[in-house]
Ligand code: NAD
């Protein structure tokens with residue numbers, strides 16, 4: 001199999017809109033699209049994103065930032081032919097802070113994005129999630145698996161919100177012919193994660209660098225499969241520019257599955273830290289195992305991750321080490 005590196009996106013006068021472009025994944029996507037010569041409109045309400053992530057872009061002639069909440073309708077004057085719909089807090093700590101707001105972002109926000117896509121004749125890619133599989137009963141998870149989500153638990157605002165967003169995408173596609181792409185993103189990590197957003201990779205790295213205890217929830221035997229952000233951003237662009245018939249859902253993630261305790265030990269080794277492990281209570285509805293089947297992405301996009309966990313962790317450690325060494329203020333809005 002050959003793996004594509006070329007992404008044939010149109011470079012006409014039309015812009016690419018990235019909702020959630022000031023966030024972790026969105027800001028890397030802004031960088032990548034600008035580097036390839038696109039005009040980029042970044043829309044974000046800065047709930048979990050920050051202008052620090054896009055500060056170097058603010059004076060770029062092809063970059064335009066609009067502070068806006070997608071729960072309100074969007075009016076954009078210029079032509080837009082691609083919309084990446086990433087606006088939504090992704091960390092459990094943040095999406096559970098305002099669960100009703102999270103559900104509204106997923107449902108009303110996606111509706112507003114789809115209305116914009118319909119009005120502009122733009123193609124839209126929705127950042128969905130492996131959380132649509134809930135605590136999966138089959139392993140690994142192919143796109144055909146319909147999931148095992150607790151609809152009334154503390155994670156439901158996000159999981160069910162993202163499921164509803166997928167439904168809206170397909171209904172706009174069937175009813176109005178909007179061109180859609182659904183990416184089911186698995187755990188992604190890398191530079192520009194927030195140091196205190198509660199996700200495991202950023203938590204462990206910051207704890208190890210500061211010599212604080214590494215907080216393992218449960219026994220640490222639960223698994224995740226971690227994808228480096230650079231691989232993910234390449235996958236999102238390939239999916240966006242794939243033939244119109246490829247709607248997804250398409251899993252994007254790294255099939256290399258590791259236990260949470262193993263991640264802790266790798267982080268300790270690469271940071272040369274002697275932080276102790278501290279075992280804490282497992283949060284409710286925490287999925288036990290997660291690993292993507294990526295045959296759809298391999299077959300239809302020629303995509304698979306390239307960055308090994310060791311290299312990705314070391315790049316992420318270097319990012320946080322620099323922030324800590326320069327005493328940069330925590331990137332929490
Ligand atoms: P993030 O929290 O860093 O980025 C989300 C961005 O959306 C932030 O900049 C935030 O300010 C913005 N936002 C939130 N609500 C908004 C609203 N109502 N209006 C406008 N902007 C809003 O998270 P991320 O990790 O970059 O995730 C990006 C997308 O990818 C999200 O949709 C998330 O659900 C999805 N995703 C991420 C992961 C992951 O591991 N990072 C996994 C699966 C899915």
Ligand code: UDP
Nearest residue numbers: 092198199200201203215216217222260286
């Ligand atoms: N986790 C942990 N310690 C932490 C943060 C998270 O053990 O400090 C665990 C968490 O319980 C889950 C896994 O790591 O089993 C991944 O958590 P994260 O919030 O990063 O992602 P998600 O649960 O949404 O996949």
